[in-house]
Amino acid sequence: MPEPLSNITVQMPRAKLAGLLLFFLGPAVAIYSLFSIYPLVATMALSTYTSDPSGARSFVGLANFETLLGDALWSKPFWNALGNNLIFFAVHMCVQNPIGIALAGLLSLPGVRLKGFYRTVMFLPTMLSVVIVGFSWNLILSPLWGVAAGALKAVGLGSLFAPWLGLESSALVTLSLMSVWQFVGIPMMLIYAALLNIPEELIDAARVDGLGQFRIFFHIKLPLVLPTISLVSVLTFVANFNAFDLIYSVKGALAGPNFTTDILGTFFYRTFFGNQLQLGNPTMGAAVATVMFFIILLGLCLYLFLVQRRIRRYAF
Amino acid sequence: MxxxxxxxxxxxxxxxxxxxxxxxxxxxxxxxxxxxxxxxxxxxxxxxxxxxxxxxxxxxxxxxxSHILTYYSNSLIVTLVSMALVLLFGAMAAWALTEYRFRGSTALALFLSIGIMVPIRLGSVAILNMMRSAGLNDTLTALVLVYVAQGLPMSIFILSEFIQQIPKDLRDAARCDGVPETRIFFEVVAPLLRPAIATVAVFTIVPIWNDLWFPLILTSSDSTHTVTLGVQQFLGQxxxxxxxxxxxxxxxxxxxxxxxxxxxxxxxxxxxxxxxx
Structure with a gap:
């Protein structure tokens, strides 16, 4: 509950209040509505139109969505991109978040020195552009340069090396891991902050009862930061289903080899702008964006109605 | 030990x-x-x-x-102008939402929070159409407008939390002295928000500097490329x-x-x- 508002502002004359609201809220609401909400709505509206070669648009209802989900020419790449996107998300959930939690747990142990230094270093990749990260890893994993192959050979695992980014079987997982490497800092920081907010007395009481650090972490700290972990999960979900930069800069708009790294973001870009194989199609692009919107909305609703509610009940 | x-x-x-x-x-x-x-x-x-x-x-x-120096200056201009506007308009809106009671304030806060979770990127098709018809295609202004719209929801959310922590007595004392509301905001409240700049920067400014998508769809000439896009194209070449x-x-x-x-x-x-x- 916010603290009570001041009496003076409550007693303000209506006209004066309206003027102040217009002055303070006007610019933000105008820019936000015009360049964020309006385009979203207009894109959804556009997804119910089709344009002929002359550029004239006509209303077609949900026909674009029928094409997208029913016509094999469209539905095959769409389901492929959605499936790849789910794998991309699954790798983040199974690798990025556990590593983030583990690092946060280690950093929050009592008496660990150089915390500030470790945090700064580990968060560094998150500050860089995805494009730069993608290209740097592209070079490192390249058989031409041989850094990754050499590193593996040095520890006696040379036979494991393969051109992972070029193989259909491993390109997507490799790209996902590159993204994990970059963004591990976010779960680490948010969970670290949540761990710091746990009252000292709780931890002390557990220690007096003879619990080791390991059990304190799993039985006391971890359940208490569950809300943060689910927040991190939903942030990961939205970011992953909206991802584009990494695949585009490492693999190009065609998301090779043979579309095995194609995710919804790159599929949307190709549909909207076209590429060597097809002409750009703004109305179908709008339809893809609308489907992406509903996928993200579905994830958010699941989070709000299932996870959030259960955690509230658990907390009280 | x-x-x-x-x-x-x-x-x-x-x-x-x-x-x-x-x-x-x-x-x-x-x-x-x-x-x-x-x-x-x-x-x-x-x-x-x-x-x-x-x-x-x-x-x-x-x-x-490559025109790397142009790319740097474009990125600097876009990021700094966006940052200034996100902070200014964001703080003003956060102030109005936390300080004044009016009908529809909860609905407005909800409306503004849509942008925190729904990526503005999904509206790209319409954004490109709008910018073309407004003659803003291939300008830095187009990028700034989109980035301000993208950054505002998060900055309003963060700045509201900061404004709530400022003691009420401070503003009411000024009000009793007859200081106008706008001066209370700009001279009493705004300077106190300085510590929030870093938080807003992490969540809204860094993504602007690093963004590839909007420069890619909204700018087409070397003179308007940002560092991220310019370097991306240079690397490809x-x-x-x-x-x-x-x-x-x-x-x-x-x-x-x-x-x-x-x-x-x-x-x-x-x-x-x-x-x-």
């Missing part, structure tokens, strides 16, 4: 050091090799440059064959010229790393502050 505790402490540090190396290793590798001659890049990639292998040939090439590629990557990495190291204390404090729980 018992031997047991010491062993555990060493174990913790080993894990943290190993992960730190994994985090900076790739960046160091790229920056280090950008200062070497081609034969040394391939011959001994892990060795730092020495007198015989040091070379700036890649950097010369980048300066000669010169992919086989390792000196240039490593130099271009380093030139995109180094300014960010320098600023990050200078500001890391505030940035991380901002990230771990109570604003995002």
């Amino acid at each position: 018992t031997t047991d505790q010491r062993a555990r402490s060493i174990g913790v540090h080993l894990v943290l050091i190993a992960y730190s190396l994994l985090a900076v290793g790739p960046i160091l590798l790229v920056v280090m090799n950008s200062f070497k001659v081609r034969s040394a890049i391939f011959g001994s990639p892990l060795a730092p440059p020495d007198a015989s292998t040091f070379s700036l040939v890649g950097y010369e090439k980048v300066f000669r064959s 010169y992919i086989t010229d390792w000196n240039s590629v490593l130099a271009a990557l380093s030139m995109a990495i180094l300014p960010v790393v320098v600023i990050y190291v200078i500001l890391s204390r505030q940035l991380i404090a901002g990230l771990t502050s109570g604003a995002v729980k």
Whole structure:
């Protein structure tokens, strides 16, 4: 509950209040509505139109969505991109978040020195552009340069090396891991902050009862930061289903080899702008964006109605 | 400290050091090799440059064959103008939402929070149409407008939390002295929001500097490219010229790393502050 508002502002004359609201809220609401909400709505509206070669648009209802989900020419790449996107998300959930939690747990142990230094270093990749990260890893994993192959050979695992980014079987997982490497800092920081907010007395009481650090972490700290972990999960979900930069800069708009790294973001870009194989199609692009919107909305609703509610009940 | 505790402490540090190396290793590798001659890049990639292998040939090439300085200044202009507007309009809106009671304030707050979770990128088709018909296609103004719209929801959310922490007495004292509301905001409240700048920066400004999508769809000429897009296109063109590629990557990495190291204390404090729980 916010603290009570001041009496003076409550007693303000209506006209004066309206003027102040217009002055303070006007610019933000105008820019936000015009360049964020309006385009979203207009894109959804556009997804119910089709344009002929002359550029004239006509209303077609949900026909674009029928094409997208029913016509094999469209539905095959769409389901492929959605499936790849789910794998991309699954790798983040199974690798990025556990590593983030583990690092946060280690950093929050009592008496660990150089915390500030470790945090700064580990968060560094998150500050860089995805494009730069993608290209740097592209070079490192390249058989031409041989850094990754050499590193593996040095520890006696040379036979494991393969051109992972070029193989259909491993390109997507490799790209996902590159993204994990970059963004591990976010779960680490948010969970670290949540761990710091746990009252000292709780931890002390557990220690007096003879619990080791390991059990304190799993039985006391971890359940208490569950809300943060689910927040991190939903942030990961939205970011992953909206991802584009990494695949585009490492693999190009065609998301090779043979579309095995194609995710919804790159599929949307190709549909909207076209590429060597097809002409750009703004109305179908709008339809893809609308489907992406509903996928993200579905994830958010699941989070709000299932996870959030259960955690509230658990907390009280 | 018992031997047991010491062993555990060493174990913790080993894990943290190993992960730190994994985090900076790739960046160091790229920056280090950008200062070497081609034969040394391939011959001994892990060795730092020495007198015989040091070379700036890649950097010369980048300066000669790309408009890297234009890209930097475009990125700076877009990021700084967006940041100023996101902070100003965001703080003003956050102030009105937390300070004044009016009908529809909850609905308005909800409306503004849509943008935190729903990526503005999904409206790209309509954004491009709008910018074309407004004649703003291929201008930095278009980028600034989109980025301000993208950054505002998060900045309003963060700044509201900060404004709520400012003691009420401070504003009411000024009000009793008859100071107008606008002056209370700009002269009493706004200066107190300075610590929030770092938090807003992490969540809204860094993504603007790093963004590839909107420069890609909204700008088409070299004179309006940002660093991220300019470097991306340069890399695509010169992919086989390792000196240039490593130099271009380093030139995109180094300014960010320098600023990050200078500001890391505030940035991380901002990230771990109570604003995002």
